[in-house]
Amino acid sequence: MTDHRRVGLIGDPVEHSLSPAFQQPAFDALGLDVRYELWPTPLAMLPSRLDDLRAGRARGANVTVPHKEAAFAAMDDVSDLARRAGAVNTIVPRDGRLYGDNTDIYGFIVPLRERGVRFAALDAIVLGAGGAARGIVVALLDAGVRRVHVVNRTADRAERLAAALADERVVPAPSSAAIALAPSAGLLINATSLGWDGQELPVDRGVFAALPSTSIAYDLTYRETPFLRAARDAGRASIDGLSMLVHQGARSFELWTGQPAPVEVMWKAAVAARAARGG
Numbered sequence: 001m002t003d004h005r006r007v008g009l010i011g012d013p014v015e016h017s018l019s020p021a022f023q024q025p026a027f028d029a030l031g032l033d034v035r036y037e038l039w040p041t042p043l044a045m046l047p048s049r050l051d052d053l054r055a056g057r058a059r060g061a062n063v064t065v066p067h068k069e070a071a072f073a074a075m076d077d078v079s080d081l082a083r084r085a086g087a088v089n090t091i092v093p094r095d096g097r098l099y100g101d102n103t104d105i106y107g108f109i110v111p112l113r114e115r116g117v118r119f120a121a122l123d124a125i126v127l128g129a130g131g132a133a134r135g136i137v138v139a140l141l142d143a144g145v146r147r148v149h150v151v152n153r154t155a156d157r158a159e160r161l162a163a164a165l166a167d168e169r170v171v172p173a174p175s176s177a178a179i180a181l182a183p184s185a186g187l188l189i190n191a192t193s194l195g196w197d198g199q200e201l202p203v204d205r206g207v208f209a210a211l212p213s214t215s216i217a218y219d220l221t222y223r224e225t226p227f228l229r230a231a232r233d234a235g236r237a238s239i240d241g242l243s244m245l246v247h248q249g250a251r252s253f254e255l256w257t258g259q260p261a262p263v264e265v266m267w268k269a270a271v272a273a274r275a276a277r278g279g
């Protein structure tokens with residue numbers, strides 16, 4: 001018998017996560033007797049966490065840094081999106097098997113659709129070639145983007161990402177190429193891990209001014225970052241990562257419960273939790 005009262009976040013570390021702050025109010029709003037827990041999990045403990053889930057000791061889980069790829073490899077069944085991203089952020093136990101999905105991909109695209117972005121005419125620059133970047137490139141390809149330039153500090157990682165996706169619209173490039181690519185880019189995305197601390201930019205400051213005036217700068221970080229400040233200083237529109245976080249969480253919630261997520265409740269709770277932590 002599955003214990004439907006528990007859902008948890010698997011990662012290392014997890015203490016900083018905003019997910020409990022907006023998932024718990026969502027379960028409460030629907031009157032579901034479910035607790036969203038933090039499950040700190042060093043890599044050596046990952047197999048036993050997954051065994052617990054397989055044995056039905058919880059309704060489901062989210063997976064965060066650094067286990068999304070390892071979790072993918074351990075699933076019994078995965079969605080097509082998870083397979084193409086090579087990463088899983090949501091797990092649902094089903095009849096003794098683990099099903100893995102990637103809701104980051106959905107969450108990422110929502111704020112762009114809300115802004116009416118026309119993907120067919122869009123060239124995007126993705127900064128970074130890690131797990132998050134790969135999911136984002138999949139999201140952009142599915143949205144119908146014209147070209148995605150993957151710009152990474154370590155050039156061969158960008159090349160590996162492009163090779164894995166095998167789509168001619170994905171073009172790897174070294175960091176030095178960003179300034180030349182900027183004038184035709186409608187979207188500049190920070191999918192590096194730079195921004196949580198410190199003042200470093202993942203790209204030369206001049207890139208922001210070189211973007212067309214209608215471009216959007218999108219940072220996956222859900223805090224104020226040097227990237228977002230530099231975009232605003234150059235007069236470009238910006239999107240931070242909070243919407244992506246909430247919408248990936250809403251899709252996960254639907255996978256665990258089979259019910260529509262109360263997105264407004266989740267959004268308000270996430271905004272309040274971020275503000276309580278000083279933005």
Ligand code: NDP
Pocket residue numbers: 065104107127128129130131132133152153154157191192193194196202220221222241242244245246248
């Ligand atoms: P990874 O560790 O897999 O990748 C990190 C990337 O950042 C690599 O491309 C790496 O380049 C680059 N990088 C790291 N340090 C530097 C530096 N000093 N200068 C230039 N590039 C650097 O991380 P993830 O892909 O899992 O996550 C990336 C970010 O996305 C994180 O901040 C994460 O929190 C965020 N995220 C947000 C989500 C949301 O819901 N809002 C969801 C998922 C992720 P290199 O290859 O050269 O090392």
